[in-house]
Amino acid sequence: MNGLRRRFASVSLRWRVALAFGLVTTAVAGLLSATTWQLASSYMLEQRERGATNQAVVDARLVADSLRRGSDDLPTLLVGLTGEPETAVLLRSDGRWTTAGRQVDVDSVPTLLLALATSGTPARQRLELDRAPVLAVALPVTPEGDLFVRLVPLTELDRTLRFVSIVLVAGTVLAGLLGVLLGWWTARRALAPLTELTDAAGRMAEGDLGARLPVRREADLAPLATRFNDTADALEERVQRDARFAGDVSHELRTPLTTMINAVEVLRRRRGDLPETAGRAVDLLGADVERFHRMVEDLLEISRGIQVPDRHDLAPVDLGIVVRNVPASLVPGAVIDVPEPSPLVTADRRRLDQVVANLCDNARHHGGGVVRLGVVRRDGEAAIEVDDAGPGVPAELRDRIFERFTRGTRSGRNRAYSGGTGLGLALVAQHVHGLGGRVWVEDRPGEGARFVVALPEVAS
Numbered sequence: 001m002n003g004l005r006r007r008f009a010s011v012s013l014r015w016r017v018a019l020a021f022g023l024v025t026t027a028v029a030g031l032l033s034a035t036t037w038q039l040a041s042s043y044m045l046e047q048r049e050r051g052a053t054n055q056a057v058v059d060a061r062l063v064a065d066s067l068r069r070g071s072d073d074l075p076t077l078l079v080g081l082t083g084e085p086e087t088a089v090l091l092r093s094d095g096r097w098t099t100a101g102r103q104v105d106v107d108s109v110p111t112l113l114l115a116l117a118t119s120g121t122p123a124r125q126r127l128e129l130d131r132a133p134v135l136a137v138a139l140p141v142t143p144e145g146d147l148f149v150r151l152v153p154l155t156e157l158d159r160t161l162r163f164v165s166i167v168l169v170a171g172t173v174l175a176g177l178l179g180v181l182l183g184w185w186t187a188r189r190a191l192a193p194l195t196e197l198t199d200a201a202g203r204m205a206e207g208d209l210g211a212r213l214p215v216r217r218e219a220d221l222a223p224l225a226t227r228f229n230d231t232a233d234a235l236e237e238r239v240q241r242d243a244r245f246a247g248d249v250s251h252e253l254r255t256p257l258t259t260m261i262n263a264v265e266v267l268r269r270r271r272g273d274l275p276e277t278a279g280r281a282v283d284l285l286g287a288d289v290e291r292f293h294r295m296v297e298d299l300l301e302i303s304r305g306i307q308v309p310d311r312h313d314l315a316p317v318d319l320g321i322v323v324r325n326v327p328a329s330l331v332p333g334a335v336i337d338v339p340e341p342s343p344l345v346t347a348d349r350r351r352l353d354q355v356v357a358n359l360c361d362n363a364r365h366h367g368g369g370v371v372r373l374g375v376v377r378r379d380g381e382a383a384i385e386v387d388d389a390g391p392g393v394p395a396e397l398r399d400r401i402f403e404r405f406t407r408g409t410r411s412g413r414n415r416a417y418s419g420g421t422g423l424g425l426a427l428v429a430q431h432v433h434g435l436g437g438r439v440w441v442e443d444r445p446g447e448g449a450r451f452v453v454a455l456p457e458v459a460s
Contacts, residue, residue, distance in 0.1 A: 021183025
């Protein structure tokens with residue numbers, strides 16, 4: 001029972017509502033069909049039995065009159081009383097049976113029915129003769145024990161009732177299907193605001209801070225849309241304010257950073273004139289200043305790209321050209337794998353170039369270098385794959401490495417590298433999501449990591 005409940009709970013709410021409508025409609029239609037069947041079958045059978053009984057009473061009087069007169073045309077009378085086809089009449093007179101119409105074995109008539117009629121009580125009974133339903137009506141004809149039996153076929157009535165039952169069953173099934181469709185339509189209309197809310201929340205989670213809900217006139221839904229839009233406005237304002245703050249701070253730091261970089265370069269050129277201790281200090285200072293400079297540039301780029309790119313910045317981009325134009329210093333000795341013709345995507349070329357450069361730079365410093373840079377088609381999407389020679393990325397870190405200021409495990413070859421800012425992959429994720437694509441990391445066949453950037457492919 002619990003397993004059935006869990007299985008039912010796993011079904012979507014829309015289907016559960018549709019199935020509930022279908023079950024209720026089927027139950028109501030089934031109840032009405034059963035009631036209709038009971039009333040219709042009882043009425044038609046009662047009318048048939050009453051008509052057959054009245055006819056048998058009239059026929060029995062005619063036979064009784066013929067017997068009292070001692071008429072010789074009794075067999076002819078019996079033939080005339082059969083009336084409709086498949087009807088049989090039986091007369092027991094002086095212990096002998098005379099039949100007319102349909103050939104019937106007298107022994108197949110129930111003895112209890114004959115016994116009741118012999119005792120002076122009219123009797124009738126539904127039975128089956130030769131696999132055909134019939135109604136037997138037995139009446140006493142004379143006090144001496146003569147009997148008249150009329151066997152009326154019920155085949156047409158049986159066919160009519162079968163047809164009615166098929167129509168009622170088909171109507172019940174059709175009502176259930178219509179109930180499911182009605183439930184699906186009703187659930188779709190009722191859950192439309194929830195679907196819009198889910199879509200809007202998903203777009204916001206992907207970085208589209210301009211996602212809003214349409215304000216409906218319904219009194220129950222208007223407050224929800226208004227509250228969501230107010231919250232989204234506040235969130236967008238907060239994010240924009242933080243982005244402006246980061247951009248302003250980064251911009252203000254560029255001037256003193258430039259001065260520091262120039263000063264370090266001057267000290268490096270005169271390193272030979274400095275004591276050994278001072279020289280090592282200049283080297284450490286230069287490395288940290290360069291890392292600080294890269295961090296400031298990345299922060300500026302993140303603050304500029306906090307929103308989805310403007311549509312006028314997007315254009316068809318050939319991924320083959322993007323991959324082939326990667327500087328050789330980023331992919332020394334790597335295999336460049338591009339199909340012909342290479343796929344096209346709609347993107348901002350500058351941001352896409354930066355995405356590929358950041359992934360290659362990440363592979364060079366943290367993954368032992370790029371061994372393959374390729375373009376493939378995956379499930380209707382165009383993808384760029386960057387394979388490195390490192391130990392791979394643990395499953396528990398594959399989502400975290402795309403967060404800001406998160407650093408993955410460095411390969412043994414680059415263990416001494418400390419110039420990363422922890423913003424390169426975060427910038428990759430932001431640009432890719434802004435372009436409507438996806439980015440993830442998986443295991444490379446053999447050993448190492450494979451970073452995949454997938455974007456919707458457009459027709460050439």
